Amino acid sequence: MNHDTELDWLIERRPDPGAPSPACTDRARASLLAHGAHLQRRRRRRRSQALAAGGALAVGAAAVVVAGEHGHGVRHHTRATLAIAPRAASHAAAAGAGHGSRLAHRTPLVRLAADVRRMPARRQPGDATLVVRYTLLDGHHSVDGAVYGGYDLYTDSGRYYYAPDSLAQLQQVEAARQAVLGAGNEARALGTIAAAAARSPAGARAAVLGRVSAPSSARDRRHAPGPPQITDVRLHDDSLVWIDATQALAVGAGRPDVRAACIKALDTLHGVSETRTRVDGVPALRVSFADGSVRETIWLDARTGVPIQERDGSDSTTTYAVERVDAAHLPARISIHAHLR
Amino acid sequence: MPTPPTSTRLGDGAIIAASRRDPARFAEIFDRHWPRVHRYCVSRAGAAGEDIAAETFRVALDTRARFDGARDDAVPWLLGIATNLLRHRHRSEARRTRALLRLHIDDEADHVDRALDRVEAEALGARAAEALGELPPVYRDALLLHVWGELTYEQVAEATRVSVGTVRSRIHRARTYLRTALTTEEIVR
Numbered sequence: 001m002n003h004d005t006e007l008d009w010l011i012e013r014r015p016d017p018g019a020p021s022p023a024c025t026d027r028a029r030a031s032l033l034a035h036g037a038h039l040q041r042r043r044r045r046r047r048s049q050a051l052a053a054g055g056a057l058a059v060g061a062a063a064v065v066v067a068g069e070h071g072h073g074v075r076h077h078t079r080a081t082l083a084i085a086p087r088a089a090s091h092a093a094a095a096g097a098g099h100g101s102r103l104a105h106r107t108p109l110v111r112l113a114a115d116v117r118r119m120p121a122r123r124q125p126g127d128a129t130l131v132v133r134y135t136l137l138d139g140h141h142s143v144d145g146a147v148y149g150g151y152d153l154y155t156d157s158g159r160y161y162y163a164p165d166s167l168a169q170l171q172q173v174e175a176a177r178q179a180v181l182g183a184g185n186e187a188r189a190l191g192t193i194a195a196a197a198a199r200s201p202a203g204a205r206a207a208v209l210g211r212v213s214a215p216s217s218a219r220d221r222r223h224a225p226g227p228p229q230i231t232d233v234r235l236h237d238d239s240l241v242w243i244d245a246t247q248a249l250a251v252g253a254g255r256p257d258v259r260a261a262c263i264k265a266l267d268t269l270h271g272v273s274e275t276r277t278r279v280d281g282v283p284a285l286r287v288s289f290a291d292g293s294v295r296e297t298i299w300l301d302a303r304t305g306v307p308i309q310e311r312d313g314s315d316s317t318t319t320y321a322v323e324r325v326d327a328a329h330l331p332a333r334i335s336i337h338a339h340l341r
Numbered sequence: 342m343p344t345p346p347t348s349t350r351l352g353d354g355a356i357i358a359a360s361r362r363d364p365a366r367f368a369e370i371f372d373r374h375w376p377r378v379h380r381y382c383v384s385r386a387g388a389a390g391e392d393i394a395a396e397t398f399r400v401a402l403d404t405r406a407r408f409d410g411a412r413d414d415a416v417p418w419l420l421g422i423a424t425n426l427l428r429h430r431h432r433s434e435a436r437r438t439r440a441l442l443r444l445h446i447d448d449e450a451d452h453v454d455r456a457l458d459r460v461e462a463e464a465l466g467a468r469a470a471e472a473l474g475e476l477p478p479v480y481r482d483a484l485l486l487h488v489w490g491e492l493t494y495e496q497v498a499e500a501t502r503v504s505v506g507t508v509r510s511r512i513h514r515a516r517t518y519l520r521t522a523l524t525t526e527e528i529v530r
Binding site for chain 2: 028
């Protein structure tokens with residue numbers, strides 16, 4: 001065929017894919033909304049952290065006590081320098097030299113991590129983990145059609161499906177193989193975290209921060225703290241560890257190795273506290289951390305480490321339900337208080 | 342997707358500015374421009390373009406703070422993101438193919454940047470792939486943003502973050518190359 005110009009020739013060769021299918025559009029839109037909800041959550045946390053920056057600098061001027069390389073020789077740092085030490089090691093140093101190793105395992109978080117890591121994989125049926133997140137933000141579950149929370153399905157093969165409204169919708173998404181984009185990156189990140197399950201809290205922290213490439217190092221095997229860092233950098237990292245570890249606890253709720261590493265990483269946070277309690281009769285560990293001026297809390301199943309509920313500041317609460325399922329046969333309904341056993 | 346009446350329709354810049362505080366508002370940008378971004382990406386990458394189109398909006402959401410709120414039309418910005426993702430995807434595909442074939446190429450980056458990968462070549466069609474295959478990517482991108490993305494020169498400049506003069510030059514060179522690559526049976530000279 002003869003054309004007047006090369007542009008006409010090129011225009012004619014443009015493929016005509018037609019309008020995007022409704023399924024493709026819904027999938028892309030759901031992926032975008034899920035990403036937006038995640039960004040919103042992070043933004044709120046960063047804002048609260050920024051508000052507290054002044055206070056953090058003031059704290060930096062005070063003398064602090066940190067553990068030495070092996071939990072022995074206590075050093076005093078002043079002004080804005082502070083070592084990132086596993087909190088357990090700090091406890092050990094405060095209690096006296098020579099007992100760091102034994103005492104380190106006494107923190108509820110470290111003990112829970114050890115229990116979770118020993119959970120046999122064979123006890124988990126199904127081929128996927130279903131995570132139901134019901135979030136109330138400022139008392140609302142949705143704003144302008146964007147639902148906070150939703151239904152996540154993480155298959156053992158690394159696929160991630162999301163539906164905002166119902167299990168039936170999630171089943172349709174799974175049946176159509178409409179996986180959420182970018183899940184491969186998250187799966188790789190989870191793999192890095194999982195590989196740190198057997199490491200020290202400091203090693204797990206590094207994995208959560210994505211700062212490790214090898215499963216273990218000589219320094220990690222010695223349970224060494226990280227190098228001294230400026231206080232505001234440490235606080236920034238603490239905030240990232242809290243955000244990413246709690247996020248990974250939800251995304252990797254079906255994987256004991258991920259949960260164990262995340263729980264260990266939480267143990268490294270400055271000022272983190274834990275309290276044994278019950279949530280609807282289920283023994284739970286209430287883990288609380290001041291992310292800037294806002295105290296945030298996550299309740300973990302005291303036997304499995306699976307997240308039960310999370311409170312982001314004072315105006316956002318997410319309740320989790322986690323179950324192992326067959327991806328092809330999702331349950332018709334799930335109790336919001338169901339927990340992975 | 343429902344869209345508000347034209348008379349009350351906010352500009353893209355206002356919506357993107359609002360989405361900085363409330364990311365859910367970005368869904369309005371998706372609803373407005375998804376078909377066009379989808380068409381451009383699928384035109385250039387076939388079925389793989391669907392994922393790239395979706396990824397375009399995720400990247401746009403992440404980088405919305407960089408969008409000039411005074412602009413009413415986000416399409417050039419979105420197609421610019423899509424073009425970068427397409428380029429990245431094509432480069433990755435080319436590297437993967439080369440690794441599989443265990444080829445050793447000294448001028449690796451230049452070769453990879455210039456090569457049309459299998460997916461892009463299939464999407465373009467054999468004849469267009471042959472005609473456009475040796476064009477430097479920046480020329481090819483400018484030409485396809487203009488012809489297939491239906492952007493003006495000014496919008497291509499906005500999408501690729503270069504001056505309008507540079508866009509004119511790139512498209513002129515691309516057209517010249519394309520004209521010489523086509524036969525007299527294909528166009529009138």
